[in-house]
Amino acid sequence: MEPAKKPANAKKPPIRRRDRERTRREILEIAFAEFAENGLTGGNTDAIAARANITKRLIFYYFNSKEELFIAVLEMAYAKMRLAEEGLHLEALEPEAAIRRLAEFTFDFDQANPEYIRLVTIENIHRGRHISASRKLKEMTRPIINQIAAVLDKGVRSGVIQPGIDPNELHMTLNALCFFSVANRHTFEAQFGWDMSSPKAKAQRRREIADLLWRHVRRG
Template identity: 45%
Template sequence: MAKSPMNMQGKATGRAGEAEETRLNILDVATLEFADKGLSGARIDEIADRTDASKRMIYYYFGSKEGLYRAVLERAYTAVREIDADNTRSDLAPDAALRDVVGATFDYHHQHPEFVRLVMNENILRGAHIGEIPGIRERNRKVVEQLRAILARGVESGHFREGIDPLELHMTISALCFYNVSNRYTVSYGFERDVTAPKVLARRRTNVIDIVESWCRA
């Protein structure tokens, strides 16, 4: 099979490039639609109206509304796991590596509230579609293994205490970072503090990092 021509940035050009651009445009719009309305509330007609694609083209690329939803989930989880499993942290001291994991996770959740809403919607569906995402468990294992390696280096260096379950650590990090996005409106109204204000956000980010590091410290 002939390869698609590539431009100077290494992207496919011609029909293959246009097809990929259309596919990504559909995913961008569908991500916001599913995040805002969930699987049941989102409409393919509305997604098509907001893209350069027709309804028929969306079905051609993704098969069904459920297929499009799963593709959106897959891309969202792939992106966050790439942040979680950044392999450059092996060059950092274990305490610095852990702080970097927590900070990057906090930042990603804040910058991508649509990811938080997608996760919330999928849990409302009781995880009906997460099992259809190829490689999801393998990507999750890599995240846990990175934390396991950081903890092991920290125990060896005297930074961290022994006996911390890396999956429990991952869940704690996720919970603290997730909450600031998932509950931002109710907390901001109920406690009269805008948790998205830059100074408030920066303080909360530091607190979350400190909380996690303190829990792990020897």
């Protein structure tokens, strides 16, 4: 007896949501490594598909274009840092402890995530056009700026931090210091013969950045 035929209009069973999400996450993680190593232009969707053990068509099922995939990778990378920042709870600390904790966290995150630094550098080469296209990325910045603003306000009220410091400017100054330690390490070491890679050198730089940031904001 032949097996009963399915009706012509029978629908395929839907892919379970968790499977779709897992596949999408795997694509993003592999694409993150590919873009961080080779940039947007050099990043290869065939290589991403091969490493994910999927077809390239499936990549474009989840992401309509290579640039859309790159934006999603940026969103994932920044979200990782922003999520970690939420756990700082700077408002619960005294101002000096909060400023030092912020500096140490930022330094440690950048040191532990050099691929993130490369990805940000690549996006700057593209003049930030992909970040500009993402509302999600713009919204991610507010929580950490709000945390910094709260620390500054608390410090001003208690008389230990000088008034008039812009939280965005402070955030930029801190990121410039920490970013350089990763992004420019190879060229700086080659030019000046200066150790930036050993645990001792990193610990010293970490202390110096925390000291610099606190001296910059403190009153008197």
